[in-house]
Amino acid sequence: MSQITLIRHGQANTAATDEANYDRLSELGWTQARLLGDYLRDVDERYDRVYMGALRRHRETAEGMR
Helix, strand or coil: CCCCCCCCCCCECCCCCCHHHHCCECHHHHHHHHHHHHHHHHCCCCCCCCCCCCCHHHHHHHHHCC
16 A cells, blocks of 8 residues: 655744844754654655655755655
8 A cells, every 4th residue: 555654844044143043953943854854764664765845945855854
């Protein structure tokens, strides 16, 4: 049976003063991504494909989960 898992990006940089800097993960966002990746490995979740949006915080979340 097929399954889709939706994951929202980690916390954005709320201290940013412009849009470009907002579109980055905060330190908490990087920690959230790392912890989620650790959890998914611990429970042995495997995915055939990963799709993400085009924003930098989307890519950084996926990178942090590795």
